[in-house]
Amino acid sequence: MGITAVPMLLSLYLSFTNYDALSDFSAVEWIGLDNYREMFTADASFWHAVRVTVTFALIAVPLKLAAALGVALLLNRAFRGVGLFRGLFYLPSLLGGSVALAIVWVNMFNRDGAFNSLLGLFGIEGAPWVNDPRFALETLMALAIWQFGAPMVIFLAGLKQIPVELYEAASVDGAGPWRQFRAVTLPMLSPVIFFNLVLETINGFQGFTSAFVLSNGTGGPVDSTLMYTLNLYIKGFTELRMGYASALAWVFLVAIALITVVLFSTGRFWVHYADGEDR
C-alpha cells in the first residue's frame, strides 16, 4: 500500500511544482496550477501528442480486436495442426512490448527493408515507411495490430463457452452462418469482447516502447510518433521538467479513467451476461 501510495502522492504534489529532478528539494517551488495551465493553453506538443495517441488508439484497437476475433473464429474448430496455428498466432504477443521486436519491425519497414522487397516482387515501389512522417505512425499501428494473440486466446476461450445447442437450434430455425454469428456468437461473446476492448484500449493509450525505439526517443520523424507517454518521457528526462511531467501523468491517469468509465456505461447497451435476466 505504502509502496504505491507514497510515490503517487509525491508525484501529485510535484505536479504543482517546478521540480526538475536535479536540484535539491529545498529549491522546489509551489507554482499552483501553472503546469496544468501551460499544458492546456500554451503547450502545442501536448495537444499534438494527444492527437497522435487518440488517432493511434482509435484505429489500432478496433482493428486489433477484429483481427483477434476473426482468427479466433477460424481456429475455433477441430482440424489437424490447429494447436500449432494457435501457437503461431499467439507468439507475437508473447514478445509483447519488447525492444528487440520493435527493432526488427523498424528494419522490416525501412526503405530497403523486407516489406518493400516483398512489394517489389509485385512491381510496387514502397515508401520509406518508418522514416517518413506520413507513414511512421501507421507502421506502429500495424505492429500493434499484428500482436493480436492475447485477445485472440481470450476470444477462443469465450467461443468454447458458447453452448453448441444454441447453434443447433439456430440452424433448425434456418439461420445461415452469418445470421448465427450475429444472433448467437456476438451476443454470447459480448462480455469477452467488452473485457478485451477495455484492456486493449488502455494498452493502446499507453503505447511507448515501439514509438521510443522507432524514433530513438524523440517522437520523430517530425513528431509523427509523439505518443502521449513518449512526450511525458521527453519532458521529464530530456528537458528535466519533472514537475510538468508529473502533471502530464496525472492528466493521463484521469483521461484513461474517464474513457474506462465511458466504456462501462456504454456496456449496458450491448453486453449480455448469460446469467442475467436479459437472456
Add this chain to the structure above:
Amino acid sequence: MHRAPSSRAVEPTTRHHRTAFSGPGLRRRLLAALVAIPLALAAAACGDDGGDSAADPNKPVELSIFWWGAEGRAKLTEDALALYTKKHPNVTFKKTWQANQGYFDKLATLTAGGDAPDIFQIDDNYLTEYASRNVTLDLTSYKDGGKLDVSKFPESLVNYGIVDGKMAGVAFGENTQGLVFNKTLLDKFKLPAPTTGMTWADFITWAENVSKTAKVPGTQDPSADYKAFWVWLRQQGKDLYKDKALGFTEQDVAGWFELWKGARDRGATPTADVIHEGNVTDISKQLVVTGKASTSWVWANQMPELKKNTKDELGVVAYPGDPSAQWARASMYFSVFRGSEHKDIAVDVINFLSNDPEAAAVLGTDRGLPSNLDIRKAVSSTVSDANMKVAIQVQTELGAKFGASPQVPLKGHSKVRAELIKAAEEVQFGRQTPAEAAKAYFAIAQAAIGQA
C-alpha cells in the same frame, strides 16, 4: 506559436500563489514528510558509510563511479582504477557503466534520489544543466590548492569546464568536429577527397559531383546537426550562445536551412527519409558507414568507432569554411557529486586519472586526446593501435588550426538541439519553408534557454 513559458515567466505567478495560498509552512511540512520517508529508508540502507573520511586516511572507502561507453572503455577504466587502488589500498570502487543511450536518464534518476555517484562522466550537452542546479562540486578550490592539477591542460580545455565561474568538470579528452568521408568509394571513381578549408559552396558542388558520378549521395545533410550549424555560425561571426542568450538570429537559421535546401535540390544529399536515418545519434547508423552517403558529420574521436562498422577506408577533414571556427572541445568530463561523502578522495582520483603517466598509458585515447599535454605526447609516441594512431594524427592536424573555444552551452541546450532536428526535418520533408521553420525554431529555442 506559444510554447513552454520560461522559468523566468513563471516566477511572478509563483510569488502570487504563495500569498494566495498563505500556507507555505504547511506545504513545507507536507513536502518534508513526503520526502523524508524515502530518504529515511535510503539512509537506513546505507547508514554505515557515513562519517568523515578525512579523519583517518586509511579508513576503507568505497567510491561509486559511473560512465557511459562500450566494453573496451570499461576494461581500460577498470584497469586504471585498479592502479589507484594499488597505490591507495583503502580506496575501492563501485563501478557502473552502460551505453550512451539512457545514460543521462539513469544519471538524472540517481541524482533525483539523492544517490548520484561520487564521480560521474558527463558531456557539454549536460554540464550546464547539472552545474547550474548545483549537482556538481565546484572544483576551483582544489585547483587553487594544488590538489587538482590542470596546469598541463590547454587553457581552452580548462575553461570549457567552467560554468558561471565555477569549475564544474575536468575535461577528460579533447576532440573536434570532423567531416568523415568514404575514401574507398571516392578512389574507386577517381574523385578528389574534400579538403580542410574548402568553402561551403565548393563543398556542396563537390558533393553534387560525387552524387552524379558515384551514384551515392555526396553528403549527409547536416542542417539538423547543431555542431555543424554551430561551426557555420562562428564563421559568420555569430555563435550558438552569447552570455545568457542565443548568439544567432532567426535570419541565420533561415539562411542555414536555405543553404541545405539548395544542396538537396541539386542532389548533393540523400532524400529526407535517409537524412532522417542519419540524424539519430547512434554512431553505427551514420550514413558514411551504412553506405547511404559519402560523408558524415561527426566528432573526430568517433573515427575508431566508425571504422569498426565498415570495411571501407575512411578519411577525415575539418568541416567546410574557415577551420579556425572549430575549437578544442572537451569530449567529456569527469565531475564530482556535491553531495559526495568523500569529495577529497574523489577529486584525487580524477587528478590521478588525468595526470598519472601509468594510468594515462592504460586509458590511451579512448575518451579523446588526453587533456594533459605531456601525457598526450607520451601516449602519441607509444600507441600501437592503428585506429588510435589515425585519430591522434587527425586531431593533431586539425588542432593546429583551431580558434578559441566558445562558452559552454546553456541550460536548456538539450532542447535547443532536439528542436533543431525537428525544424530541419520539417524543411527536409517539405512541410515548411526554411523561413517558416526558422521562425518557429527561433521562438522555441529562446524559450528553452529562458531568454526573455
